[in-house]
Amino acid sequence: MRRLLQVLCAVTAALLLSTGQATAAPAEFGTDWHDPVTAGPPVATPGTTSCTVTVAETEFRDYTPYKSTYAPPERCGDRWNKVVLRLQGSVAGRQYDRLGYLRIGGVEVLRTSTPEPSPKGISWSVEKDVTRYAPVLRSRQPVEMLIGNLVNDTYTGVIKVKATLTFYRAEGRVPPAATPDKVLTLDGAQDGGTVYEGTLATPRNSERIVAEVYATGSGGGCEEFWYLTVPDAAPYSCKAKDGPHREVRVSVDGRLAGIAAPFPAVWTGGWSNPFLWYVIPGPQAFDIRPLEYDLTPFAGLLNDGRPHTVTVSVAGVPQGQSGWSTPTNVLVWQDAASDRVTGALTRHEEGSPTGTTAYEPGTEHRLTSEGGHELTVAGYLDTSHGRVTTTVAREVTARSVHRWTEGETTDGLTARWNDDANVTTAGRGPAVTTRTHRTYTLDGTTSVGAGDRLRTVMAMGDGAQTVTLRGGRTVAWSRLDDRYTGDAAYTQNVPRDQRHATGVSRERYRLYGPGSCYDRTLATAQGELTEDRRAC
Numbered sequence: 001m002r003r004l005l006q007v008l009c010a011v012t013a014a015l016l017l018s019t020g021q022a023t024a025a026p027a028e029f030g031t032d033w034h035d036p037v038t039a040g041p042p043v044a045t046p047g048t049t050s051c052t053v054t055v056a057e058t059e060f061r062d063y064t065p066y067k068s069t070y071a072p073p074e075r076c077g078d079r080w081n082k083v084v085l086r087l088q089g090s091v092a093g094r095q096y097d098r099l100g101y102l103r104i105g106g107v108e109v110l111r112t113s114t115p116e117p118s119p120k121g122i123s124w125s126v127e128k129d130v131t132r133y134a135p136v137l138r139s140r141q142p143v144e145m146l147i148g149n150l151v152n153d154t155y156t157g158v159i160k161v162k163a164t165l166t167f168y169r170a171e172g173r174v175p176p177a178a179t180p181d182k183v184l185t186l187d188g189a190q191d192g193g194t195v196y197e198g199t200l201a202t203p204r205n206s207e208r209i210v211a212e213v214y215a216t217g218s219g220g221g222c223e224e225f226w227y228l229t230v231p232d233a234a235p236y237s238c239k240a241k242d243g244p245h246r247e248v249r250v251s252v253d254g255r256l257a258g259i260a261a262p263f264p265a266v267w268t269g270g271w272s273n274p275f276l277w278y279v280i281p282g283p284q285a286f287d288i289r290p291l292e293y294d295l296t297p298f299a300g301l302l303n304d305g306r307p308h309t310v311t312v313s314v315a316g317v318p319q320g321q322s323g324w325s326t327p328t329n330v331l332v333w334q335d336a337a338s339d340r341v342t343g344a345l346t347r348h349e350e351g352s353p354t355g356t357t358a359y360e361p362g363t364e365h366r367l368t369s370e371g372g373h374e375l376t377v378a379g380y381l382d383t384s385h386g387r388v389t390t391t392v393a394r395e396v397t398a399r400s401v402h403r404w405t406e407g408e409t410t411d412g413l414t415a416r417w418n419d420d421a422n423v424t425t426a427g428r429g430p431a432v433t434t435r436t437h438r439t440y441t442l443d444g445t446t447s448v449g450a451g452d453r454l455r456t457v458m459a460m461g462d463g464a465q466t467v468t469l470r471g472g473r474t475v476a477w478s479r480l481d482d483r484y485t486g487d488a489a490y491t492q493n494v495p496r497d498q499r500h501a502t503g504v505s506r507e508r509y510r511l512y513g514p515g516s517c518y519d520r521t522l523a524t525a526q527g528e529l530t531e532d533r534r535a536c
Contacts, residue, residue, distance in 0.1 A: 025525030029490075029501040033527025034279045036115040036124040036268075038286060039509035039520045040482070043084045043129045049169045051076035055085075056102065056145045060159040065146040070104050070137070073167050078138045079176040082168040085110060085130045087161060092121030095157025097268040099218050100147030101327070102163055105136045106185045108327045110163075111214040111288040113267045114147060115281060116274045117157050118527075126286045130165070132331065134179045137165065180210075180331040186310055193322040194314040199307040200330060202299070204340045207383050208333035209299050212290035213312055215248045215262050215326045223323025226316075227264050227415055227442065228402060230367050234359045236404060240318050243357040244415075245371030245398050247315040248326065250293050252301065253308050256350055258293030259375050261396040261419040262314070264442050266460065271446050273456035275488035275503040279524040283462035283482045283507075290329070294423050296390040297379030300343025315353070316371075337384035347378035347391070365404050372397040388427035395420045403445075412445035430471025439463040448492070455489035478513040502526055 051073035058066040072078065087102075087110065095117055102110040109130050115122060130137075147159050170176040186198025202209060217223040222238035229240035250258040265284055268277040277285070295302070302308055312326045335341050351374035360366040378391040400415035419438040424431055441461035448454050461483050468476040488503030504525045511518040523531035 025528045025530055027502075027526065029275060029278075029499075029503065029527050031496075032118045032120040033122075034524065034529045035122050036279055036281060036286075037522060037529065038281060039507040039522045040287075041509070041511060041518045041520070043082070043127050045084060045166075046081050046168050046174045048081060048171050048174050049076060050166050052164050052166045054162065054164050055104065055143055056161065056163040058145070058161060060098075060100075060147040060149040060161070061151045063146070063148040065144050068143045070141045070143050072138055072140070076167040076169050079170050080131065080134060080167045081170045081174045081177050082129065083131045083134055083137060084166045084168075085126075085128045085163065086166065087112065087126040087163045088123065089114060089125070089159060089161045090121060090123040091115075091117040091157040091159045093117060093119060093156035093158075095149070095155050095159070097270075097274075098147050098149050098159065099216065099267070099325075100145070101214070102143075102145045103327075104133070104143055105141035107133055107136050107183050107329050108214050108290075109133055111216060111290075111327075112147075113265075113281075113285050113288075114159060115268045116278065118278075124286070128287055131177045132179055133183055134177065135181060136183050137167075181334040182332040184330040184332060186328055186330070187307070189328070191325065191327075193320065194317040194324045196312040196326040196328060198310060198328075200302065200310045201305070201307045202302045202330070202332055203334050204303050204305050205335045205338050206299050206303050206332050207296075207335045207341050207381055207388070209295040209302060210331045211250055211258065211293045211295055211310070211328055212331065213248055213250065213260070213293070213326050213328050214288060214290045215260075215314070215324065216265065216288060217246070217262070217324050218267075221323050223317065223321065224267070225270075226323075227400060228411070228413060230402065231357055231359065234365065234367055236365070236367075237408060240316065242316055242355055243367070243369045244400060244402070245316050245355045245369060247353070247371070247373055247396055248291055249313050249315055250295070250328075251311045251313070252295065252298050254311070255348065256375060257295055257298055257377065258392075259373050259394055259396055260291040260293065261398065261417045261438070261440065262291065263289070263440055263462065264415065264417065264460075266442075266458075271444055271456050271458065272454060273446065273488050273490070275490055275501045276456055276458055276486040276505060278503070278527055279529060280484065280486075280505045280507045280522055282458075282460050282484055294390070294392045294421075295330075296381075297345055297347075297377040297392055299341070299381055300379055301345060303341055303343070316355075335383045335385075341381050341383050343379055343381035345377065345379040346389075347376065349376045351375070363405065364410070367402040368400070369402070370397075370399045383427075386428045388425060391422075391424045391426075393422045410445065410447040414443045416441050432468065432470050434466065434468045436464065436466045452492045452494075453489055454492050456486070458484070458486045460484045476514065478511070481508075481510045483508050506531075
């Protein structure tokens with residue numbers, strides 16, 4: 001009986017949650033629709049004193065960056081339990097999806113994209129935990145923000161944004177967050193198409209170094225849809241000599257230090273069908289997660305007091321072709337009890353990158369592509385608490401099948417990317433190993449049928465499983481599973497009121513960990529939110 005009551009309560013809560021938020025769907029899209037929403041969780045915050053600072057408040061009409069100065073909050077101290085960035089945006093009229101960034105003290109704290117508006121206008125919001133950037137936020141810093149935009153007689157949408165930071169104090173039993181001691185950027189960094197290079201000088205007592213790269217393929221060209229590119233021999237509009245396999249690499253002084261698989265982000269105008277994304281964007285479209293690289297095995301080299309060259313590159317992009325942005329932050333933890341930490345790189349094993357493409361001509365062209373790469377590096381540091389050895393092993397793999405017809409009237413892709421990272425730290429006491437398995441999936445088809453009717457069917461997945469072992473015993477774990485599906489159609493090359501657009505979409509976002517559960521599902525039809533259900 002108790003279990004039955006619990007189930008009934010859960011169902012009732014879900015129904016109550018949906019009441020007033022979900023609406024019966026019209027037969028087709030109108031001139032207005034529900035504001036964009038995502039199923040992801042809000043940032044968990046403590047019930048402590050908080051202070052909010054406005055970082056940016058502006059309108060974007062062109063490609064001129066907004067610049068101002070950030071000042072820390074006056075009444076929340078400088079040791080915080082949580083710092084939350086909130087971005088509120090609005091736009092009306094007609095406008096493309098646009099990419100943007102927010103930097104404080106040169107540090108990229110947000111990379112985002114915008115939804116496409118209705119004629120009457122939409123508003124949306126993004127929330128992100130930026131506590132890791134606390135070292136930068138403790139002092140006055142320059143602010144730069146840009147959402148590149150074009151406003152003219154055709155594209156009328158002016159993008160209005162307000163970005164704030166809310167600081168939650170560490171007080172009572174709420175401790176300060178464990179954060180890096182410094183957050184650095186690459187000095188003199190230059191973005192040369194697919195290569196981002198600069199110098200890095202870390203503190204001489206660094207004992208952990210992590211780089212994060214906000215990698216995005218964009219610019220409106222073929223690299224926005226890099227996973228669809230084909231070798232020169234195949235008859236398709238987007239070419240890349242070696243096919244669609246991409247890999248984001250970090251090198252230190254010319255030596256490979258880290259590899260990662262980029263996420264196949266789809267912006268809100270993607271795959272020729274904005275009706276897929278008007279209410280629910282694809283995973284990561286509003287909050288692009290950086291790729292992370294543990295560079296601690298190189299700390300013995302980087303701690304020598306001299307500047308070192310750090311290069312970020314995107315493998316697989318044809319030479320001289322632009323279309324990628326890879327701004328990089330470097331997070332550093334220092335040994336507070338030592339002025340200098342010395343060490344050495346002791347192991348560097350790189351497998352030969354693999355990549356094959358097989359093209360099959362026919363009524364339906366077909367390109368099968370596979371790629372992969374392995375890297376293992378290890379190094380030691382002599383710290384104030386003894387010698388510590390860090391070993392980082394990473395493997396990325398990808399497989400895709402691309403199908404298209406003559407004239408690309410049907411164009412489809414089924415693809416999967418795996419990114420596995422194992423980081424083991426050994427010193428005094430049991431060794432600690434963190435294993436992370438990331439999986440990205442994309443299965444989509446766009447087709448043009450009778451009456452110039454375009455239809456796109458799409459499924460995307462963003463998944464991650466992480467487990468931390470101490471002496472072989474599990475001490476922490478988490479699982480993320482973010483899945484999007486959509487099916488939308490409209491008549492091309494006619495006035496807006498004759499498009500007769502229809503579309504359904506759904507996102508289920510699940511995040512689990514010890515003692516925690518988040519499970520939310522959103523669904524839409526013809527621009528109206530038809531379901532908002534929580535299972536935890």
